[in-house]
Amino acid sequence: MRSCDRLQEALLQCHRRMPEGPARNSGCRHLNKALAECVVAEVCPEESEAVRSFCSSGGTSLKRKQCEEAQFSLSLCLSRHQRNFEKR
Incomplete structure (x- = not known):
């Protein structure tokens, strides 16, 4: 799943930068969704x-x-x- 590596790294960085809670959930949501869609598209x-x-x-x-x-x-x-x- 090499094509998803950059999204995974971006999501990890987002989680590192933002404190746990609603702000992180909101701020990282688009990356989480994009990574999930990428993994699904790679697998199936x-x-x-x-x-x-x-x-x-x-x-x-x-x-x-x-x-x-x-x-x-x-x-x-x-x-x-x-x-x-x-x-x-």
Whole structure:
């Protein structure tokens, strides 16, 4: 996950600079979200892209169904990786 290294370092620096509490939560939130999205995209790229594509905006009932299916596929992918990680 080399592509996420800079985001991880930025988040660590944010946590070092800001005291624990609501200010840190608010100040570092965007980095935390960006790092989470980066890791998910690295681990499950196709599923992540499908969620971004189908769930980006409202639409027809077909698009909403495709969004739900994409979210389910992403959830399964992440679960598989979590189980594999836990087996180590």
